[in-house]
Amino acid sequence: MSISTSVLEALLQAQPQLRSQIYFKPSLIALSHAMEDQVLAGVGEPLVIANFQQERFYRQEAHRYRRIAAQTPHVYVLAAPETEFKNASGHYETIAFAPTDELKHEWHLVVVGEQYASCLVCRERDAIASTPSPEGCKNQNEWSVLQTSFLEMDQSRRFEGVWTFDRQVSCWVANLLLDRIVGYRPELAAKVAQAKLKLQQNLSGFPQADPGPFAERLVTYLQAGQYKLLKAYSSIAIQERKERLINSITDTIRRSLHLDEILQVATSELGQALGLCRCMIYRCKATDTAATISHEFLGSSALASVAQQTWPLQNHPLFQEVLEKRSPVWMENTQSSPRLQAVPEILALAQEWQIGSWLMAPVFYNDRLLGLIELHHCGAQTYRWQQDEIALVEAIATQLGVALIQAEAYANLEDLNEQLEALDRTRSNLIAITGHELRTPLSTIQICLESLAQEPDMPLELRQVMLNTALDDAERLRELVQDFLTLSRLESGRVEWHPEPLPLGECVDLALSSVRSRQAEVSLPQITTCLPSELPLVQADGEWLVEVLSKLLDNACKFTPTQGQVTIEAQDNQNQMLEVTIGDTGRGIEPNRLEAVFDRFYQEEGALRRTTGGTGLGLAICRQIVQNWGGQIWAQSDGKDLGSQFRFTIPIVGNTKAQPAESASETRQPTRRPRNRTRAKRRTTLK
Template sequence: MIIPSPVLDELTAAMPQIRCQMYFKSSLTALSHAMEDQVLAGDDQPIVIASFQRERFYRQEAHRYVRIAERTDQVYVLAAPEADFTDNSEYYETVAFEPGDGLCAEWHLIVLGKNYASCLLCKEKMGGPTPTLHVDQSRRFEGLWTFDREIVFKSAEIMMQRIMRYRPELTEKIIQGMARFPHADVINTINRVDPEPFAERLVTYLQAGQYKLSKAYRSISLKERRERLVNVITSAVRQSLDPEAVLQVAAQEIGQTLKADRCLIYRCKDSDKQVTLAHEFLDQRHGQKAPRKTTAKSTAKRAKASSAPPALESLVGKRWDLYHNPVFQTAAQTLEPVYLEDTQTAEPFNQNTACQSLIGTYQIGAWLMVPMVHQDHLVGMLELHFCTPQPDFVTNHDLELVEAVASQVGIALIQAEAYANLEDLNQQLEALDRTRSNLIAITGHELRTPLTTIQVCIESLATDPDMSLDLRQVMLNSAMTDAERMRKLIQDFLTLSRLEGGRIEWRFEPMPLWECVELALSSIRSRYKEDLPQIKVDLPEDLPFVHADGEWLVESISRLLDNACKFTPSAGEIRIQAKADRDTNMMEVIVIDTGRGIEPHLLETIFERFYQEEGALRRSTGGTGLGLAICRQIITNWGGQIWGKSAGKDQGSEFHFTIPMIVERPETPKTTASKKKPKSGNPSRKRK
């Protein structure tokens, strides 16, 4: 059965003097609970009629009506069924009306007793969105809330008539219940109402509403801060795609937003022992200071003694210890944030000597370390330092914000690095393309030319039996020379291939550098019979031994000298120098010439395979363009570096390379005990 007319309309038609008010859902909830509390606190055995619109609203209050039913047998609960709500008389009378009934848009609670009577009759103001399972506290209702016993009695009559139409079998029970409260007695009885429950409920719901509103504002503020930070970082990625720029922007924005005294961001892996810090935010309120070793207690005393913020030391450029840092190790192993709200009381970190040293030196009162993770692998770390303890930091949702931003920074970092790797790959592809072009030109020239010469010589010898002996010898010499040229080209191809493929078996041993230089000079003099530039060797007397493969070291020096001789006129000069760096245990060898020089923008390109400054087909000197590429492969395989320097054309050039050295010079073997280092400037002097 469906009764479309609202109860409120029937009441106002019967009692025109009623003036309806506007109520919000939260207010109705407070008033309803206060009315129910009055029943539970009294012994009046009243009639209680409640209409809940939907079964889901009733389920939230079902336990209260079981308790109310213990006070009186006249309890009637109405609702539109959604699951298992049906007409029932187990604890109290439940009345199920159709979903299209007028009661689906109403909220009613009527309590009629001998000493106490109140009613709440409201109709929802429709027109907004259809209510969902999430009840909106701002839903509006029109109706009345009153203690007027005559209005309460009339409201009870209307609702009882409806219940009898829904459930006719309850007619006798309803008549008996209404007979307890004759109309004349109801009107003449003084209503004894305690206002305290209503005031308490209304205040409680008002405070709860304010709390929820405040929580919503905090959530919106947090979301706005998070989105702003992510947008700034995303903008930095889109503008440059430079990982270093991304990290610097992230450090500045996170440090400023969270009002940290210091913010550090650095790339790292869980196996790293140290990192060099390059990205830092330092609060401008703190003046920078020079490094000074302090204790955590003395730092705290100075901070309390001065009202101004303590001076903080910048960590940019410093080596940051990770291996002995238990805070980092914990975050790296668990991949979860580690937060020390008070570094002096945080156990077990406050017992670690290395940790306390960092805390005292850099005035860290509170310490947050958040790992940046990509696919379960550590890619970086975000650190926030506060000069004073921050016990309320986590409760302000800042930790959640930092975690979200750290995640975004990690993703942005991977994307930026992927783009950078793509750029490197493109450069490598361009280099390979140049190599391919040069290889075609080199093979076309370096192989075709000597083959042509050899073929002409052989054909001449075969077709001219009357050729003179002198001319025959000239033909043979030309063919042998070009055959040797082809052999060197093929040998260079094979050598570079073995070096790049890691198929060289190195034989490292300690040896004097001057001995390798002398062997290289002997090789050069045997190749250049005449027009050789003056070569000077300027090596210190106390030069330590190098730790290298002697054969390949001689090969590297020979190739550098060969290049210098090719591009230096006979009137020029070539010098060989060396110096030891005992801090790095590396020796730097330098080959300097006064030749034609190299344009500065080509100083890196010349180390590429098959590169020739003049071009493969119009050069005035021979060679394959593989010499410097072979030298770089040899030196870098030993952990050294090789580079060139030149002021430009006709300004000469320098080639530097570094190799490991032995600080403590080993004893000279007996077989070389009689050998002495040649004097500087006279490397060709024979040894006794």
């Protein structure tokens, strides 16, 4: 059975004086509940007929109709079945009409009692045109899915219909619906006849229904709707504020990787958005005992600024709880908080800076603490931190964690770029030095050996010259390779150090002997040793100390003309260190290059056009040696052609003073000797 006639259309044809109106679903719910409440609050056994369109809408109100069924036996519920709804006689009569019946698009509720009557007859507007039809679907399941999607737009559903207290109209609609009930369930004919009989009795002479309950229900429903609307608006405003803040910080992160700018924007935006007295963001680690406040927002000019103040963390109860919980923690009133009462230092801090309510949120990234966000409300009044404020702070902390990591990565990338540039310069210098310092002596050695091999009758004097030239260039190659290996061992930490108490004068004498023997055939500048008669013993490895002195003296002699002067001085700098100075009156160093001279392969004139030999590794080796024993090395010069001074420090052995040395032969020699073998010794052997 399926009836295509609309109850609303039939009513309007039978009662032309009625005018239909437009109702939204919330209004119909309020009216229906008011009619049902009138049954629950009244007496007697009224007739109640309800059409819910579909089973899913009926299930939302089933509990109410079980209560109504306890009031009267004449309760009839109609709906199109979807899963479990069917024709049944239980607490009340349920009538499952065909899904193609016009009732599926209508909403009806009729209540007829002895003292009142009301009727609500509505039809969903454009339901036939809007609702998916089964003919356009592949199967019943697809049709159900489409219907569900359509009907879930609940609050915007519109109905056209009639709501009235008129008893005659209510009885007419009730008779029409009872006839349809009998059509679907003929076994209810006797019970329906009793209901119709009650409708015929006392059609006139009864009071009209009291509209009070309906008005109260509508007001209550509207107030509840307004409250939900306000909550929705508040939630939207909070979400908008949160997204605006996050977008502002994200935009700053995208525009700049400058950490100070990012933190300042976050501090200012968060402080203004929450109306705080003070907002602070600063960097710290989980192991820090204190931190420096780097960025601050003040909500009032009357508040004291804590910027650049040292903030204690070691005994701070909020900080310890943050590390434990890994989430924001707060105090609503610092003066009454038992956590602060147990730590007088932090309580005094809160009083000094007028902190009334305190919130601390961590900035984490991959379980690593990067910093903290602190929010303060000042004054004696208790401030209750809201969940939306805490959620906002957590969202900002998450963004800051990403920003801090990105800024660190950018800084590390800059360092890596500088290192790559340095490596590139080193590679270029190495290529130049390899070409100049290796190829040239190898070519000389090859020419000398070829000449000796091809000219067996060469005079003895010329043969000796060839051999000496080859030996000299072989020594240059050996020194170059030795410097490479020495610097590599020092930088990789593969050197075994043997520090011992040593007199500086001995090491200076050995270094001078080494320099003079290596440059026996070269006119050296005048070298003057100006050491005090009494010097404290130094704690160093003798072999490496002689190496530093030798290389610095070599460097001074190399860049000082023959008529110039080189001096060696030493003094106690009153800091448990002995300061040694090797000065010269030579070429000098530009002020902007005083630090660069210690770089590997540094050549003042360039690797290929310099007038003096060398690999550019000597000063780099000296720096590695001096830094190993805890000293410092640096260069001083007033500029080009104004001479230079190289200074380095050596640790002193306690306060023990060395005895004055009468001569080099009377002093104790270091246990290790310089490793350089001189060319002069080899020449003597050849002769």
